[in-house]
Amino acid sequence: MATPLVVSEVFKSFTMHLRDGIKLPVVNDVSFSVASGECVVLGGPSGIGKSSILKMLYGNYAVDAGQILVSHKDRLVDIASADPRTIIDVRRHTLGYVSQFLRTVPRVAALDVVAEPLVARGIQAPEAKEKASDLLARLNLPRELWSLPPATFSGGEQQRVNIARGFITSHSILLLDEPTASLDAVNRRVVVDMIAEKKREGVALLGIFHDEEVREAVADRILDVTRFSPRKAAA
Amino acid sequence: MTDLATYNFAYLDEQTKRMIRRAILKAIAIPGYQVPFASREMPMPYGWGTGGVQVTASIIGPEDVLKVIDQGADDTTNAVSIRAFFQKVANVAVTTHTKDATIIQTRHRIPEQKLTEGQVLVYQVPIPEPLRFLEPRETETRKMHALEEYGLMHVKLYEDIAHNGRISKTYAYPVKVAGRYVMDPSPTPKFDNPKMHMSEALQLFGAGREKRIYAVPPYTEVVSLDFEDYPFEIQKFEQPCALCGAQGVYLDEVVLDDKGGRMFVCSDTDHCEDRREHGHAGELLAQNKEAAE
Amino acid sequence: MTDTPLLKVSGVSKFYGSRIGCKDVSFELWPGEVLAIVGESGSGKTTLLNCLSTRLMPTTGSVEYRMRDGNFRDLYHMSEAERRFLMRTDWGFVHQNPADGLRMTVSAGANVGERLMAVGDRHYGNIRATANDWLTRVEIGTDRIDDQPRAFSGGMRQRLQIARNLVTSPRLVFMDEPTGGLDVSVQARLLDLVRGLVNDLGLSAIVVTHDLAVARLLSHRMMVMKDGHVIEHGLTDRVLDDPREPYTQLLVSSILQV
Numbered sequence: 091m092a093t094p095l096v097v098s099e100v101f102k103s104f105t106m107h108l109r110d111g112i113k114l115p116v117v118n119d120v121s122f123s124v125a126s127g128e129c130v131v132l133g134g135p136s137g138i139g140k141s142s143i144l145k146m147l148y149g150n151y152a153v154d155a156g157q158i159l160v161s162h163k164d165r166l167v168d169i170a171s172a173d174p175r176t177i178i179d180v181r182r183h184t185l186g187y188v189s190q191f192l193r194t195v196p197r198v199a200a201l202d203v204v205a206e207p208l209v210a211r212g213i214q215a216p217e218a219k220e221k222a223s224d225l226l227a228r229l230n231l232p233r234e235l236w237s238l239p240p241a242t243f244s245g246g247e248q249q250r251v252n253i254a255r256g257f258i259t260s261h262s263i264l265l266l267d268e269p270t271a272s273l274d275a276v277n278r279r280v281v282v283d284m285i286a287e288k289k290r291e292g293v294a295l296l297g298i299f300h301d302e303e304v305r306e307a308v309a310d311r312i313l314d315v316t317r318f319s320p321r322k323a324a325a
Numbered sequence: 326m327t328d329l330a331t332y333n334f335a336y337l338d339e340q341t342k343r344m345i346r347r348a349i350l351k352a353i354a355i356p357g358y359q360v361p362f363a364s365r366e367m368p369m370p371y372g373w374g375t376g377g378v379q380v381t382a383s384i385i386g387p388e389d390v391l392k393v394i395d396q397g398a399d400d401t402t403n404a405v406s407i408r409a410f411f412q413k414v415a416n417v418a419v420t421t422h423t424k425d426a427t428i429i430q431t432r433h434r435i436p437e438q439k440l441t442e443g444q445v446l447v448y449q450v451p452i453p454e455p456l457r458f459l460e461p462r463e464t465e466t467r468k469m470h471a472l473e474e475y476g477l478m479h480v481k482l483y484e485d486i487a488h489n490g491r492i493s494k495t496y497a498y499p500v501k502v503a504g505r506y507v508m509d510p511s512p513t514p515k516f517d518n519p520k521m522h523m524s525e526a527l528q529l530f531g532a533g534r535e536k537r538i539y540a541v542p543p544y545t546e547v548v549s550l551d552f553e554d555y556p557f558e559i560q561k562f563e564q565p566c567a568l569c570g571a572q573g574v575y576l577d578e579v580v581l582d583d584k585g586g587r588m589f590v591c592s593d594t595d596h597c598e599d600r601r602e603h604g605h606a607g608e609l610l611a612q613n614k615e616a617a618e
Numbered sequence: 619m620t621d622t623p624l625l626k627v628s629g630v631s632k633f634y635g636s637r638i639g640c641k642d643v644s645f646e647l648w649p650g651e652v653l654a655i656v657g658e659s660g661s662g663k664t665t666l667l668n669c670l671s672t673r674l675m676p677t678t679g680s681v682e683y684r685m686r687d688g689n690f691r692d693l694y695h696m697s698e699a700e701r702r703f704l705m706r707t708d709w710g711f712v713h714q715n716p717a718d719g720l721r722m723t724v725s726a727g728a729n730v731g732e733r734l735m736a737v738g739d740r741h742y743g744n745i746r747a748t749a750n751d752w753l754t755r756v757e758i759g760t761d762r763i764d765d766q767p768r769a770f771s772g773g774m775r776q777r778l779q780i781a782r783n784l785v786t787s788p789r790l791v792f793m794d795e796p797t798g799g800l801d802v803s804v805q806a807r808l809l810d811l812v813r814g815l816v817n818d819l820g821l822s823a824i825v826v827t828h829d830l831a832v833a834r835l836l837s838h839r840m841m842v843m844k845d846g847h848v849i850e851h852g853l854t855d856r857v858l859d860d861p862r863e864p865y866t867q868l869l870v871s872s873i874l875q876v
């Protein structure tokens with residue numbers, strides 16, 4: 091089975107220059123991989139570094155040391171050292187990310203927010219919007235909201251827009267940071283189904299799920315981030 | 326003591342004439358380009374054609390025959406005094422007949438009679454810079470000429486159409502000379518623009534206050550700026566000249582009485598007289614003749 | 619991904635006497651990429667922008683631009699005529715103060731049409747149709763086409779300036795604090811508009827701003843400047859979410875949330 095995501099010996103710390111330059115180690119020596127069709131769930135207590143790992147994989151956080159290898163267009167890209175342009179291209183075509191909160195853009199309608207990743211890949215707007223409509227309908231977002239900018243939506247509504255946006259593309263790797271946190275039971279199940287579909291399509295998924303039921307339903311494997319905690323290492 | 330004894334020939338000293346001739350030669354070499362020159366004080370105020378007078382003074386010789394017109398007429402104060410000036414300081418022959426003149430100094434008109442090889446038309450120019458209206462900075466307009474950046478000229482014409490439904494500019498209508506420099510043809514009516522094109526005569530332009538000389542050599546392309554869908558057009562007059570019956574010439578409106586009576590007559594007085602001498606008669610003349618009989 | 623950058627900047631420095639305007643700046647800009655230059659006032663942002671756009675000659679360094687024919691040209695070795703032609707065809711420059719980028723005494727339509735006329739468009743009807751189209755795109759009513767920008771609000775003027783710049787389909791647009799003097803609500807609308815146009819037209823842009831929210835919304839990449847030096851450079855969300863340099867951390871922490 092193909093392994094589109096390989097993380098090896100990644101270290102991450104934050105240096106807080108505004109607070110006397112104290113160094114805050116987050117994770118040490120992170121190594122793991124995710125295979126196609128697999129859903130790996132990051133586990134461990136709050137503040138242990140789960141989100142930070144996802145953000146590093148996405149290129150959103152810098153990496154102190156180590157490699158994050160992603161199969162991108164028939165080659166391997168090391169996110170840890172790639173230039174911004176390459177990371178943007180990887181995000182556009184290979185690596186999807188559903189954050190915990192939607193970062194809204196003023197005046198852009200929910201439907202267009204969802205369709206945008208497809209448009210960015212060169213798909214015609216009508217086709218992209220049709221696919222966006224399918225997803226929003228499936229996630230039970232009231233139709234009258236589709237044409238409104240999501241800034242005023244409830245947390246759960248925004249999250250569904252965010253999920254639809256993350257799932258609309260056929261990216262081969264998908265990072266999920268608590269996508270179901272603010273959803274009701276019905277919509278949680280929709281997301282579980284959608285994740286199962288992605289797995290069948292051969293997508294490599296890496297996620298954080300606090301909800302036990304969801305985690306049980308989607309996880310092939312749970313990776314306890316405590317293993318990479320510098321505090322543990324020091325102990 | 327003769328008048329001539331107190332002046333150098335044609336008033337200007339040889340030194341100055343040489344300087345102006347150099348400017349003229351440069352202007353001829355670069356058609357439409359405004360050549361700076363050290364304009365001299367003349368015994369007449371600015372606005373009276375000091376630029377044209379300096380050009381004429383620099384090119385005129387004892388054999389020349391001078392004609393001076395103002396708005397087409399030989400008999401206005403301005404034309405008369407300039408003519409008198411050159412008679413006094415150069416003792417040259419003068420004429421009102423376009424075809425007899427070797428040098429024609431003009432303010433605001435080109436004669437109707439086609440100019441021929443060997444003739445020189447000297448224009449009096451108040452503001453030589455066609456771009457000034459839109460770009461007051463001299464450094465910038467010079468750069469625009471140098472780099473042939475003339476989009477602004479069309480901006481001006483665009484505004485005219487946008488606000489008036491047509492290009493309403495009727496005089497000082499900008500032209501492109503020899504496919505290169507955009508030039509202000511001085512405040513002549515746009516009616517005269519086509520006469521500048523491929524003219525057999527040499528055309529010289531002098532701006533005294535602004536210290537610029539420019540030229541259109543004989544047989545040079547002079548194209549009026551326009552838009553494809555708003556092509557350049559000259560003024561058309563409904564009726565012929567009331568005095569000589571001429572058509573296709575530039576007419577002036579003349580108010581006859583305080584009861585709204587008016588007539589249209591040739592602005593080129595020499596042309597009108599010449600036609601009448603050759604037996605042409607306009608409506609008014611015909612009426613007068615009938616009344617007399 | 620195209621394989622050739624649009625702009626190659628190497629070692630650009632500008633000194634004002636012994637004072638540093640900007641020092642040793644190098645980067646490449648790729649087609650479709652938006653680069654934000656951020657930093658506090660006096661950090662050299664505008665100096666750098668003016669050097670890149672050839673409005674200012676740097677003391678040292680070179681900037682190469684890929685012309686439409688595919689060949690790179692060193693901007694500082696071009697003739698002034700070529701540079702000015704580039705500026706009014708293949709480039710745009712959006713000034714902070716719209717009055718610096720507009721002709722305030724000619725109509726909105728002529729402001730948009732000027733570049734077309736400058737490159738030889740001689741059909742009034744077409745020029746006007748294009749101007750109307752662009753006014754619509756920047757959300758100015760076509761009934762305002764014959765009004766002078768003097769009669770426009772700040773936001774409208776700025777949108778008109780953008781239309782005036784984009785009408786010739788430039789490939790590279792420089793913007794100096796494009797939302798500078800505008801009210802917050804007006805800013806949001808403008809940003810959104812610019813963002814949409816940049817995406818739709820596949821423009822490359824270099825945007826100078828001190829507003830990190832503008833950088834976040836518009837740019838792919840950002841450079842942080844301090845005392846004329848580029849002190850941090852990277853993917854916009856990386857620089858904003860995981861700033862490395864003390865000064866960048868200070869900048870990011872001094873705003874509420876971007």
Ligand SMILES: Nc1ncnc2c1ncn2[C@@H]1O[C@H](COP(=O)(O)OP(=O)(O)OP(=O)(O)O)[C@@H](O)[C@H]1O
Pocket residue numbers: 104114116135136137138139140141142143859860
């Ligand atoms: N941008 C940042 N700057 C400084 N410190 C940060 C930053 N992001 C995260 N941290 C710190 O890194 C550590 C790990 O945070 P992270 O968000 O990765 O935890 P988590 O495992 O996702 O927690 P939770 O389960 O609560 O979401 C925390 O101590 C956090 O405060």
Ligand SMILES: [Mg+2]
Pocket residue numbers: 140141142298
């Ligand atoms: Mg987290």
Ligand SMILES: [Zn+2]
Pocket residue numbers: 566567568569570571590591596597598600
């Ligand atoms: Zn007559």
